[in-house]
Every structure is written in C-alpha cells, then in structure tokens.
Amino acid sequence: MNRDVLVIGGGIAGIQASLDLAEMGFKVHLVERLPSIGGKMAQLDKTFPTNDCAL
C-alpha cells in the first residue's frame, strides 16, 4: 500500500484536500496546470455571505 496522494487541481478544493492530508501525515503531490495555485477564488474580490477578502 502506497501512502502518497495525488491531488489534481490547485483551486480552493484541491488546496484544502492537500492541507488536510498533509496534516494527517500523508505525503501529497499537488498538480496545478497554471503557474500558480488558487483557482477562481484568486480572482475574487471578497466572498459571500460574509464579504471577507478572498485571499
């Protein structure tokens, strides 16, 4: 049994999944197609329903 994980896509979902697994002690390979992670959320100004800053 290999204990590494491949996460494909570095938007908010991929980031959260990676962090959770990494914190649990698993080794994560996070693959993002673009030069930086963040996905659509990186393009948002603030988020509903709290209107907190996205980043």
Add this chain to the structure above:
Amino acid sequence: MDVGRHPNIDLLAYSEVESVEGEAGDFRVTVRKKPRYVDESKCTGCGACAEKCPTVTSDEYNLGLGKAKAIYKYFAQGIPSAYTIDANLCRNFQAGKKCGVCQKVCQAGAIDYKQEAKTLEFPVGAVIVATGYELFDARRIPEYGYGRIPNVITALEFERFLSASGPTHGHVHRVTDLAVQEALPEAEKTCQKAFKGLERFEKQFEMTSDAFYERYESGEFKGGDEDYEKWAAAVRAARKAKDELEELRRKAESIEAAHRLAFIQCVGSRDIRFNKYCSGFCCMHAIKEAIIAREHDRDAQVYIFGMDIRAVGKGFEEYRNRGAHEAGIHYVRSRVAEVTEERDHTPVVWYEDTKERVVRRMPVDLVILSTACQPSASAKPLADLLGIELNEFGFFKTLSHLPLDTTKPGIFICGCAHSPMDIPESVAQASSAAARAAQVLSGSGTMRLAS
C-alpha cells in the same frame, strides 16, 4: 495559505498529469512539469525582470482588462512566487529575434532560457480530482451582446473591476470610458510629436506654421519647393491630432462613474439550449457584487434581472434581504430578451416583466452577465486518462451511496469538478474527500448502510 511551504506537500505548479496507471493503493503517476524558463528555487519574485521586459501583452488574470509582460507572475500573491516566461511571446523564442533583458536585470541569476520540460514519475495510493469549473462563454447568446457591445461584461470581469488590486483600482467605469482614458496618453504623445515635427520647417523658412498654412491655402506656394508640400501635410496632420486629442479630452472630462448596473442571471444556466441545471452560486455573487459596488459608490443603482433569486444556504436569505435594504438592490422578476446599444454606447436591457406581464426597456451604464458554471474542458481527457466516467452534464460521475467516490476505487472528487458549488461547500467536500482518501491509504474500509 501555507501550501507552498508544507513539508508534506510537493507543489507541482505549471504541470500536467500525463498518465495514471494501476489501482487503489498502488497507482503509478507520470507528471510533466512545463518549463517556466525561471529557476523556481532561485527566483525571489522581486519583479525587476517584468518591469524591464519590452514585450507587453494583455493581462490574463485580469481577463484581458490590464497589461502584462512576456515574463509574468499570474497574480501578485501567487504561490509559488516565481515568475514565468511565456515562450509564445518572449522575443528570445521568436525566430530571428533576440532580447535577454530579463537575464541581465535578474540579480538572482534565475533566468534559464534553456530550461526543459521535466517528466516526473512517482507512486501514490489514492487520487483526488479537484479540477474545478469553467465559465460559460457568453458569446453563445448573441442577443446579450457580449463581445460586441463593450459595456456588457461578465460577473468575473466585474469582480476584477471591484478589486483594489484590479485594473481600475476598485473604481467602476463603463468599459468605453476606460478605453477613452487609456487612449488619452497616446493621443497626447502623438499630438506633441506632430507639433514638434513642424519646428524644423518653421526654422528653415522663418515663419510660423499657421502663417505659412494660411498663405499656402491661398495658393501662394503652389509648384514651389517640395518642402512646402511636406510642411502643409505636416500642418494638416498636427491639426488633426490636436482635434482628436481635444475630442478625447472632452469625452474624458464628462466621464462619470458607472452608477446604473444591471445584472442578468442564469446566462447559460437553467436554459435547455445550454445547461439545464442551476449553477447555484451566481445569484449570491450578483448580490455580493451589488453590495460591494454600493459600498464603493453611494449613488450606485443595481437591478438584478432573473427568474427568481436562489438563496439556499446558511445566512443566504438574510444576505439577499441585506442587499435590498442596505444596497437598494431592485430584484426584477423577468426574462431578458435582448441587450441593445445606443449611439453613446449606453447598453439597453429589453425584458419582459413577468409579474406585470409587460415588455420594458432599461438603459444602464453597465450590463453584468452571471455566466454558468460548466465542467472544465480538461474534464473529458482527464476522465479518459484516469479511467473514470462523467455524468450527463460533463461533471465527474460519483456513486449515489458514496457521493465523492468516482466510478474507479481510490479516485475521489471534490469542489466544482463534482458539480457547481460555492467556496464553503467546496472546502467541506475537500475535507471529506481527504478523509475518504485517508481511509483507503490506511486500509480501513467504510461502514455501509445495509441496503
């Protein structure tokens, strides 16, 4: 976000999965790391290279609304912080051209024009697919004028307008007014240059250009020196440049912030021609953008055109009401037929008021389209590569009793790759998918309900 630094996370940005073979607990993965032409481990992200790079292009992160260079960072806080050279633009990669400016200015010695793609291979026990979504291309509904009427934009573009770090520093203007402001410095330069060009003649003939042109017009210099013809042409060009500049300045002076905003909902969603489903988050982001626009501009008047407002979520109905009370949003229950454009670039929304059953028109400053959340274009090739299935809408298919499991054991889905959902839901799913993956990796099964 400490993803970039977590010791257990190997961040492979600017990379693509080429193959995944094997089965749960024992997959073999091949990833292709594309060349950035910048050494990630050396680059400090200082930006000196981009400042000096002579190749200007439009800014993709700001959806083409700003300017970027051939060596770029997708956005300021981007992780990893390293810059990337776009080989399709950089002069060093064009036949017969040379540049090398960024290499000269880089103090860290990070630029490497010879960097090559790298292929990495490693084993994993589980896979999580979180490839997200793409937005519906609003050009597919030509009646709404996107791409043809400049003052019709998408909600994601508007998001950039509202951002202090965006191309308009948080000010909301009509796109056509921005074009005027952008053209102004160029027109000033052209005009100055044109008048400067007249000085040579004025010195040579010891006469002002105005005096010369008046006499030229009355036929005085006909058939004379060919310089007279050149001078006359230069005078005409300079006067034209001045007229154009004055016209632009007049327009620029009358520019006001865009106060009247119309959102059109369900663009490409709940529409049998495109996507039958509801995209879930667009009603809420329209309300959010309206509230922010009103915070920036007390005179903002916002109309949201749609069949209904779907505010299903914790605190969402309250948010909708807050939009009405605090931001004065007018929710207009309607079907929009068409957007037209007046001569002064004012977009006009033509709609059926479905409460009063009458057709009306409303001129506004900007029309903002809430475009649908669609499966990403890479979903199909990725599904083929992973050997998993898509559902009828093109999102990844999941099992009814294990909603984050794909049709292949050991491969899980979360976020908008699963279906349209907002950020809190994407985060919740991500944690669930991580937990499912951990179960596989630690060899523990799931308890199932007896069927």
